[in-house]
Amino acid sequence: MTTDLTAMGQAARAAARGLARADNADRCAALETLAAALLSEQAAVLAANAADVAAAHANGLTEALIDRLTLTPARLTGMAADLRAIVGLPDPVGEVFDARTLPNGLRVQRQRVPIGVLGVIYESRPNVTIDVAGLAIRTGNAAVLRGGKETLASNRALVALVQAALQAAGLPGAAVQFIDDADRRYVTELLRLHHYVDMIIPRGGAALHTFCRENATIPVITGGMGICHLYVDASADLARALPVIRNAKVQRPSVCNALDTVLVHQAVAAQFLRRVVSDLGAQGVTFRAEPRALAALGAAAGPSVQPAGPEDFDTEWMALILGLKVVDGLDEAIAHIAAHTTAHSDGILTETPEHAERFVAEVDSAAVYVNASTRFTDGAQLGLGAEVAVSTQRLHARGPMGLPELTTYKWVVRGDYTART
Amino acid sequence: MTTDLTAMGQAARAAARGLARADNADRCAALETLAAALLSEQAAVLAANAADVAAAHANGLTEALIDRLTLTPARLTGMAADLRAIVGLPDPVGEVFDARTLPNGLRVQRQRVPIGVLGVIYESRPNVTIDVAGLAIRTGNAAVLRGGKETLASNRALVALVQAALQAAGLPGAAVQFIDDADRRYVTELLRLHHYVDMIIPRGGAALHTFCRENATIPVITGGMGICHLYVDASADLARALPVIRNAKVQRPSVCNALDTVLVHQAVAAQFLRRVVSDLGAQGVTFRAEPRALAALGAAAGPSVQPAGPEDFDTEWMALILGLKVVDGLDEAIAHIAAHTTAHSDGILTETPEHAERFVAEVDSAAVYVNASTRFTDGAQLGLGAEVAVSTQRLHARGPMGLPELTTYKWVVRGDYTART
Numbered sequence: 143m144t145t146d147l148t149a150m151g152q153a154a155r156a157a158a159r160g161l162a163r164a165d166n167a168d169r170c171a172a173l174e175t176l177a178a179a180l181l182s183e184q185a186a187v188l189a190a191n192a193a194d195v196a197a198a199h200a201n202g203l204t205e206a207l208i209d210r211l212t213l214t215p216a217r218l219t220g221m222a223a224d225l226r227a228i229v230g231l232p233d234p235v236g237e238v239f240d241a242r243t244l245p246n247g248l249r250v251q252r253q254r255v256p257i258g259v260l261g262v263i264y265e266s267r268p269n270v271t272i273d274v275a276g277l278a279i280r281t282g283n284a285a286v287l288r289g290g291k292e293t294l295a296s297n298r299a300l301v302a303l304v305q306a307a308l309q310a311a312g313l314p315g316a317a318v319q320f321i322d323d324a325d326r327r328y329v330t331e332l333l334r335l336h337h338y339v340d341m342i343i344p345r346g347g348a349a350l351h352t353f354c355r356e357n358a359t360i361p362v363i364t365g366g367m368g369i370c371h372l373y374v375d376a377s378a379d380l381a382r383a384l385p386v387i388r389n390a391k392v393q394r395p396s397v398c399n400a401l402d403t404v405l406v407h408q409a410v411a412a413q414f415l416r417r418v419v420s421d422l423g424a425q426g427v428t429f430r431a432e433p434r435a436l437a438a439l440g441a442a443a444g445p446s447v448q449p450a451g452p453e454d455f456d457t458e459w460m461a462l463i464l465g466l467k468v469v470d471g472l473d474e475a476i477a478h479i480a481a482h483t484t485a486h487s488d489g490i491l492t493e494t495p496e497h498a499e500r501f502v503a504e505v506d507s508a509a510v511y512v513n514a515s516t517r518f519t520d521g522a523q524l525g526l527g528a529e530v531a532v533s534t535q536r537l538h539a540r541g542p543m544g545l546p547e548l549t550t551y552k553w554v555v556r557g558d559y560t561a562r563t
Numbered sequence: 564m565t566t567d568l569t570a571m572g573q574a575a576r577a578a579a580r581g582l583a584r585a586d587n588a589d590r591c592a593a594l595e596t597l598a599a600a601l602l603s604e605q606a607a608v609l610a611a612n613a614a615d616v617a618a619a620h621a622n623g624l625t626e627a628l629i630d631r632l633t634l635t636p637a638r639l640t641g642m643a644a645d646l647r648a649i650v651g652l653p654d655p656v657g658e659v660f661d662a663r664t665l666p667n668g669l670r671v672q673r674q675r676v677p678i679g680v681l682g683v684i685y686e687s688r689p690n691v692t693i694d695v696a697g698l699a700i701r702t703g704n705a706a707v708l709r710g711g712k713e714t715l716a717s718n719r720a721l722v723a724l725v726q727a728a729l730q731a732a733g734l735p736g737a738a739v740q741f742i743d744d745a746d747r748r749y750v751t752e753l754l755r756l757h758h759y760v761d762m763i764i765p766r767g768g769a770a771l772h773t774f775c776r777e778n779a780t781i782p783v784i785t786g787g788m789g790i791c792h793l794y795v796d797a798s799a800d801l802a803r804a805l806p807v808i809r810n811a812k813v814q815r816p817s818v819c820n821a822l823d824t825v826l827v828h829q830a831v832a833a834q835f836l837r838r839v840v841s842d843l844g845a846q847g848v849t850f851r852a853e854p855r856a857l858a859a860l861g862a863a864a865g866p867s868v869q870p871a872g873p874e875d876f877d878t879e880w881m882a883l884i885l886g887l888k889v890v891d892g893l894d895e896a897i898a899h900i901a902a903h904t905t906a907h908s909d910g911i912l913t914e915t916p917e918h919a920e921r922f923v924a925e926v927d928s929a930a931v932y933v934n935a936s937t938r939f940t941d942g943a944q945l946g947l948g949a950e951v952a953v954s955t956q957r958l959h960a961r962g963p964m965g966l967p968e969l970t971t972y973k974w975v976v977r978g979d980y981t982a983r984t
Binding site for chain 1: 912919
């Protein structure tokens with residue numbers, strides 16, 4: 143492995159051309175070979191991973207981090223199954239759209255083609271290496287990967303399998319490369335490699351996304367941070383709303399589509415907030431309540447409820463903490479969301495169709511929900527089959543990104559020696 | 564007018580929310596009012612423009628630049644007609660696509676919404692002020708404009724009309740603002756205003772695009788530079804190919820879709836290049852020929868033909884100059900294009916369908932032509948009705964961008980108190 147990023151970029155660009163011209167069948171064959179190799183070659187991968195895990199213990203990493211970077215036979219089996227699921231998805235490349243014949247006889251169409259070369263920057267999850275490689279190969283894109291420094295050995299072993307699988311299918315091995323060097327300056331170099339890389343996908347927290355946006359000369363798919371809201375309208379079926387709130391907050395509190403703030407209509411605030419505090423409190427949730435919510439709770443505000451601090455409604459909790467706020471009605475709920483959302487996932491619980499439609503029209507988040515949990519903002523949950531990333535920026539793709547979002551298009555224009563008049 | 568860009572950004576963001584919620588009819592009414600005002604208020608506009616023109620003369624600007632920044636009654640009439648043409652296009656906002664019901668009963672759809680706030684940076688063409696304002700308003704986007712320093716007075720007068728037209732339609736005037744200060748630092752500030760601006764559109768030359776890409780923390784639609792190729796295959800109808808080449812080179816040599824290089828199959832090189840040099844030479848074109856093209860021309864290479872220098876095939880001529888090169892065949896043509904194109908517009912002239920299809924498959928430019936002039940890469944020519952820009956980057960939009968390319972989408976998910984399992 144080289145750490146000459148220009149050379150890697152040039153190799154990636156050349157490989158991308160080869161991959162884009164390849165048949166879908168060959169791209170799928172590479173993924174099948176890779177899926178099989180994750181199982182047949184698992185001894186080598188697990189040995190490499192064990193070295194990373196041992197180093198992580200020696201360096202005093204937290205158990206949570208060590209768990210994230212640990213591979214097991216079961217996890218490798220899951221990764222292989224995910225690759226086969228990607229093979230099963232429709233091929234977006236080559237799709238023709240907006241075809242028409244113009245009055246001068248020109249036949250014009252647009253045609254989906256791969257983006258080209260993806261730069262993917264992520265943390266210490268070696269499964270992302272395989273996931274991204276699979277998504278890139280399936281869509282005819284090359285990729286330059288930059289994983290976490292704690293997983294260099296694992297990634298080296300995994301990328302060797304990827305490159306072998308590519309070559310076995312007659313595809314260029316350099317279609318998937320990884321930066322086998324922990325020096326952080328390569329992140330900055332990758333972000334400025336605009337002659338060779340077409341799109342940067344950060345997979346990590348808000349700090350990584352901000353760093354990419356600030357330093358890249360390549361378009362970045364930013365996302366990954368969700369301050370998510372559910373507004374409980376006066377007409378909501380409160381008994382049915384409660385499990386939705388619980389699901390959105392408790393099911394997996396550490397992810398970006400987990401709930402951060404509940405807004406409650408003042409007419410039902412006293413009644414509903416008590417149920418929230420009682421029900422979610424029993425699940426270990428603690429609460430940050432603004433003054434009206436505190437007042438509505440009254441004596442029901444037990445030790446799990448604290449007054450909300452000035453930053454609390456601008457915090458993505460990633461934990462069993464929930465903000466509580468009473469609003470006068472729909473207008474105040476929409477205004478609060480406009481002021482505090484990261485435009486990831488926000489929803490309304492209501493039995494009033496006009497309120498639902500106003501909420502949908504006026505809340506401009508990547509995913510807007512009516513009577514559903516914010517936890518559905520996920521490629522698999524919304525039917526995409528695979529998820530590349532969740533975008534909270536507005537260009538190219540928004541919300542969960544599937545395979546078609548890893549393509550662009552070209553215009554194809556056919557004439558009869560046609561000149562412009 | 565303020566030059567506090569944060570304040571302008573905040574005002575633009577608030578105005579964008581208002582504009583996005585407005586009816587299409589109101590947005591169209593604002594454009595109709597503006598079109599009428601360009602005629603009824605033309606005295607004020609022309610007086611402001613005359614001040615810019617006088618200053619341009621005093622500052623010794625070239626006649627070509629002065630022509631670009633000069634407004635006349637006829638040009639104002641044209642600008643009004645262009646606005647009315649924008650009114651006549653279909654409204655992209657609100658379009659629903661990819662609607663489906665998932666097995667758990669969730670009803671999922673995507674719905675087109677405005678991008679939000681556009682930052683548009685351009686040069687001394689006051690017509691762009693009206694064009695961009697019209698496109699932004701029609702698609703529900705706010706815009707912060709930064710025009711050339713030579714047109715401050717003209718832009719001040721034009722933006723006053725835009726804001727009055729917005730307000731007359733009950734829309735927020737701050738939906739279109741312009742930076743009324745020639746200090747270049749405001750360009751850099753605008754490029755970093757990512758909390759308030761969602762997309763940067765540079766309209767200008769390669770240097771402007773590079774500056775934006777290097778300095779922006781906001782996604783940039785880069786483009787505007789075309790090194791365009793036509794390959795004349797051995798089977799091409801040479802008599803019909805010649806006028807296409809002439810059209811692509813001569814019709815308007817100063818634009819980005821004009822032809823820069825002709826590649827000719829060696830079997831027809833001697834015959835065809837002589838006709839090119841004779842025919843286009845009579846139109847004032849001069850030629851830069853690589854050695855095989857010089858050899859093929861032989862004595863026919865008159866004074867209009869020079870040997871090509873090392874940079875010539877990487878130069879966008881913007882003038883009556885044409886590169887000439889002989890290739891062994893399709894493979895060498897495709898390889899030359901891959902090495903030298905800016906991926907704007909490239910084409911093949913051939914009677915061999917398999918060659919046409921290989922060219923279309925393997926040349927990955929924004930617009931790929933078979934038997935047609937590169938001059939068609941233009942929103943109006945390709946049937947979009949209006950053109951925001953021509954993108955040569957690969958994300959979001961590629962090639963000519965029409966109204967739908969000024970939108971993004973949100974996911975709308977409706978359930979029945981649905982929780983994720």
